[in-house]
Amino acid sequence: MYYCFSTLYLYDTMIKFHLDPKAGIPFYRQIIDQIRFGIASGALAVGEQLPTVRALAVELKVNLNTVAKAYKELEIQKILETQQGTGTFINTGGTLLSDLERKQKLKSILREFTTVILSYGFTIEDVINELKNQKP
Amino acid sequence: MYYCFSTLYLYDTMIKFHLDPKAGIPFYRQIIDQIRFGIASGALAVGEQLPTVRALAVELKVNLNTVAKAYKELEIQKILETQQGTGTFINTGGTLLSDLERKQKLKSILREFTTVILSYGFTIEDVINELKNQKP
DNA sequence: AAAAAAATTGTATATTTGTACTATTGTTTT
DNA sequence: AAAACAATAGTACAAATATACAATTTTTTT
Numbered sequence: 001m002y003y004c005f006s007t008l009y010l011y012d013t014m015i016k017f018h019l020d021p022k023a024g025i026p027f028y029r030q031i032i033d034q035i036r037f038g039i040a041s042g043a044l045a046v047g048e049q050l051p052t053v054r055a056l057a058v059e060l061k062v063n064l065n066t067v068a069k070a071y072k073e074l075e076i077q078k079i080l081e082t083q084q085g086t087g088t089f090i091n092t093g094g095t096l097l098s099d100l101e102r103k104q105k106l107k108s109i110l111r112e113f114t115t116v117i118l119s120y121g122f123t124i125e126d127v128i129n130e131l132k133n134q135k136p
Numbered sequence: 137m138y139y140c141f142s143t144l145y146l147y148d149t150m151i152k153f154h155l156d157p158k159a160g161i162p163f164y165r166q167i168i169d170q171i172r173f174g175i176a177s178g179a180l181a182v183g184e185q186l187p188t189v190r191a192l193a194v195e196l197k198v199n200l201n202t203v204a205k206a207y208k209e210l211e212i213q214k215i216l217e218t219q220q221g222t223g224t225f226i227n228t229g230g231t232l233l234s235d236l237e238r239k240q241k242l243k244s245i246l247r248e249f250t251t252v253i254l255s256y257g258f259t260i261e262d263v264i265n266e267l268k269n270q271k272p
Numbered sequence: 273a274a275a276a277a278a279a280t281t282g283t284a285t286a287t288t289t290g291t292a293c294t295a296t297t298g299t300t301t302t
Numbered sequence: 303a304a305a306a307c308a309a310t311a312g313t314a315c316a317a318a319t320a321t322a323c324a325a326t327t328t329t330t331t332t
Binding site for chain 3: 303304305306307308309310311312313314315316317318319320321322323324325326327328329330331332
């Protein structure tokens with residue numbers, strides 16, 4: 001299992017999930033990241049239903065509890081809202097971070113990723129150059 | 137090989153591990169050598185699952201961390217691929233990465249990275265600025 | 273329309289997997 | 303011999319799975 005894609009046309013959204021086993025990031029966290037990104041980018045609208053834990057689990061070829069774990073954590077963060085028997089939905093009020101918390105968050109994310117990037121033998125310059133290309 | 141309770145038998149692999157305490161070579165390195173040889177000789181196929189750290193540890197009568205240390209080093213060398221909760225497997229791309237593959241790898245890492253970054257409302261510029269500060 | 277059954281949804285628990293942290297042992301260096 | 307380091311072990315933790323359960327919705331039956 002290398003790259004598993006899921007395009008959720010069934011659920012009327014355009015977000016495409018993907019898991020990378022070589023990323024060194026737990027599956028459930030990759031799912032969390034992609035949902036957060038989906039919301040931030042506007043691909044996931046408030047009130048919209050996410051795929052069921054089973055549907056997404058099948059698409060990504062993981063256990064349904066792995067998806068459930070991602071949903072659960074986002075529910076705790078008030079980003080999702082779930083109801084047993086009904087489904088999981090994008091919640092209205094995601095918790096806002098303060099400026100300080102945002103700054104700290106950015107630093108911690110960067111620290112984590114530079115560790116990964118450097119382990120592959122890339123340099124900070126490589127990253128900056130690639131990011132600049134990515135910008136437009 | 138007639139009848140044994142070998143981990144390898146259970147995991148349907150064709151290689152038989154053995155440790156020699158008198159060899160003067162650390163156990164974890166002996167394990168590494170035998171896996172590398174198994175791959176080189178074709179006894180271990182790409183994508184094949186290795187015994188779990190516990191199973192092999194029991195068989196070789198060492199601590200599970202000794203096996204884990206061997207697996208970890210081979211994972212760093214991109215020879216193995218491990219997923220916590222699932223197992224350890226022979227990696228598909230055991231050879232060195234070409235320039236193109238390196239570039240693609242960087243792109244894939246950065247895609248995951250920007251996914252997270254943007255989900256928190258940061259911009260690419262925020263990241264570039266922070267990276268520049270981090271550089272020296 | 274109401275009740276019952278079936279299907280669909282998320283949840284809980286136990287087991288298996290690798291990982292992290294600490295302590296101990298053994299070897300090498302000084 | 304003492305110090306420093308590598309190798310190994312003990313223990314607790316985290317990720318992913320299998321399986322069974324509970325809540326809700328949908329369908330069928332009456």
